[in-house]
Amino acid sequence: MSGKVAIVTGSNKGIGYAIVRGLCKKFDGLVYLTSRDVERGKKAVADLEKEGLHPSFHQLDITDNKSIETFRDFIKEKHGGIDILVNNAAIAFTADAPEPAGVQAEQTIAVNYFSVLNTCEKLFPLIRNGGRVVNISSVMGHLRNIPSVELKNRFKDPNLTIPELSELMRQYIEAAKQGTHAPEWGNSSYAVSKVGLTALTMIQQRMLNDRDIKVNAVHPGYVDTDMTSHKGPLTIDEGAVAPLFLALEADDSVKGQYVWRDKQIISWDGPTPTPY
Template sequence: MSSKIAVVTGANKGIGFAIVRGLCKRFEGIVYLTSRNEKRGAEAVAALQKEGLNPNYHQLDITDPKSLTVFRDYVKTKYGNIDILVNNAAIAFKSNAPDPVAVQAEETLRVNYFSVVSTCEILFPLLRNGARVVNISSSCGHLSCIPSEKLRQRFQDPNLSIPELSDLMRQYVEAAKQGTQAAAWGNSSYVVSKVGLTALTKIQQRLLNDKDIKVNAVHPGYVDTDMTSHKGPLSIDEGAQAPLFLALDAADSVKGEYVWCDKRIVSWSGSKPTENY
């Protein structure tokens, strides 16, 4: 029951896979690669084993509360606690996707925001004092990506609760269904989902301050993955560097922050930093 445990969601490929690789090399504990699809998860574990690394595997679909509960009970029974949780699982529709805006809005926020909320609700009770949570956000998660000043002020409210934030996310989905979202929210459901995730990070930290648990959001960079249609200039291992920094190396004073791909703490509400690759 005393083993240290790290968990990475959506880790069978891309940045999540590289984060598992980095944790296996440096984390003094057991690393769980999780994925929705067991076959792909097993293939990812086998690939890392060929590199001499030894992650453990467990199926985990963050959109399914039953899957989350099964995983929680497994970890609780076998180990008792979690020391590192990397919320990496996410989706993004392609720019030329034929799906209606309303469908894209509902599905993107279901996976990228609401499922992360439920993941945290179910797994956070297992976080050990001193644990670290890394929420994989994006440059799209910068507050400046939301056009409406009124909405930006709402997201920054220091007393904003998770239920209130979730209501905001539902308001966006409803606006997308009505076709009225563009002026206030912009035209990207992915942007809204990642702004929501970054806002969630700040609320979570506020709620966990008394438990010495660090929760941070990170923009990993523009990475060569399926999600970016392999247009990103960074390798997945380069994209894993900032998340690994927060999971393993950042000072304990780094909490509730929005961290850029070069490991800088940046202002979420100020000017959006440039990306230099």
């Protein structure tokens, strides 16, 4: 085994679990399955060991700054760096969730955007030159989900900075709390969070170009998971196909892109292919 390291956040179940499974089969290095709940994470590792696979486990709660720092320090001391980082951890409210729009917006953006951003800021200094980052976005992360043309233009501004993007996320939360969000932002806090993550991907790529690090966002498909209330037609292993492609097989020229479940690069503000 080489000294290479791959990390998948939120990977004790669903697509993240399948990505760990695929990495264990194809990646010449150590694969870390992480989860905020230690017992669930250890059970997931034990289940994969029954398949003859051998991921390592470490607790990681991306909403807990201390947890991120503890994990970062562990990886730095034990391995010295990271070669693949898959940002998979996320939350989604169900369509019939009773929480007010403002609550859904604040909690969803906190996890799916700000916590991912914080995790990246802590871990990116450890990513080795030539490394790959895969941000798990969604069909909901396509710009078509933002009704406002002005907002779309701000999101895809090639000079957009992380502070400016974070301010956009805060403006959305405030609009949701005021109940004025729908005309410009739409009615899905999950969509806004994934649009934010996709925009972040493109900014991160610009920032990391000089380190030969590839950062891409991917729509894994509509998968049968807890997050989709098990309505998706795809298996978790089918949902892992495109993320694994970006982590392991994509040409080095694929960077700062929005990639579809069939491994094709698509325009972030153009038409979306079907099926999803």
